[in-house]
Amino acid sequence: MSPALRLMENEVQLAALAFMVVVYVLRIVWLMRFRRTRERTFPEGRASRGAGLSLMNIALPWAMESTRRKPLFYLQFVIFHLGVTAAITATFIIPYNPEFFENPLAVRGFQAIIGAAFLVGLYRLWRRLRDPRIRAISTPDDYASLILMIAYFAAGILAVPNDAARSEAPLLIFFGLTALFLVYVPFSKIGHYLYYPFARVFLGRTLGHRGILPASRRRKDNSDEA
Numbered sequence: 001m002s003p004a005l006r007l008m009e010n011e012v013q014l015a016a017l018a019f020m021v022v023v024y025v026l027r028i029v030w031l032m033r034f035r036r037t038r039e040r041t042f043p044e045g046r047a048s049r050g051a052g053l054s055l056m057n058i059a060l061p062w063a064m065e066s067t068r069r070k071p072l073f074y075l076q077f078v079i080f081h082l083g084v085t086a087a088i089t090a091t092f093i094i095p096y097n098p099e100f101f102e103n104p105l106a107v108r109g110f111q112a113i114i115g116a117a118f119l120v121g122l123y124r125l126w127r128r129l130r131d132p133r134i135r136a137i138s139t140p141d142d143y144a145s146l147i148l149m150i151a152y153f154a155a156g157i158l159a160v161p162n163d164a165a166r167s168e169a170p171l172l173i174f175f176g177l178t179a180l181f182l183v184y185v186p187f188s189k190i191g192h193y194l195y196y197p198f199a200r201v202f203l204g205r206t207l208g209h210r211g212i213l214p215a216s217r218r219r220k221d222n223s224d225e226a
Contacts, residue, residue: 009095045212082113087114087156090160
């Protein structure tokens with residue numbers, strides 16, 4: 001391994017990760033400065049139950065009309081984010097547990113997941129360019145974030161075999177994009193996941209307090225018997 005690759009896999013990655021964590025901590029501190037407004041309606045349900053359901057909504061595709069009507073969009077969402085998880089995981093496995101990718105099945109598995117996410121990314125970019133309604137509401141950051149993810153997936157597919165002896169170029173590109181990714185994410189739309197728990201808890205507590213929750217099976221059965 002060359003000094004450049006060793007530096008890219010370790011110090012550069014750790015510095016970029018530390019930068020992202022610092023920015024996220026500052027954002028969370030900023031968010032916590034805002035006081036949650038007090039509900040002025042009469043309580044009809046449990047706010048805590050609403051918060052739990054709202055947080056779990058991402059894993060309950062049948063609870064959303066959009067995913068019930070178009071389940072393939074939810075499947076794309078799952079594949080895309082599994083690819084992100086696999087690619088990020090690879091950035092830790094390659095430098096700190098390289099023996100893992102000595103197993104051909106592990107390499108093929110990661111490549112399959114990241115490759116599927118790469119195809120989903122291409123489809124999403126094509127759809128964003130093709131659909132005039134989506135194109136009208138798209139910002140430069142939408143395109144930049146998506147193109148960055150597509151490039152990141154492509155680099156991940158080539159880097160996962162971790163064959164530095166043959167060529168270090170795929171690994172240098174992959175870890176270079178990882179560092180760029182870590183620095184860019186907090187300032188792009190990709191950082192939306194930071195706000196997800198705050199937004200979902202606020203929405204869930206509000207709707208739970210008002211009693212606007214999915215009817216339980218027991219309540220449905222009782223209403224049917226009535």
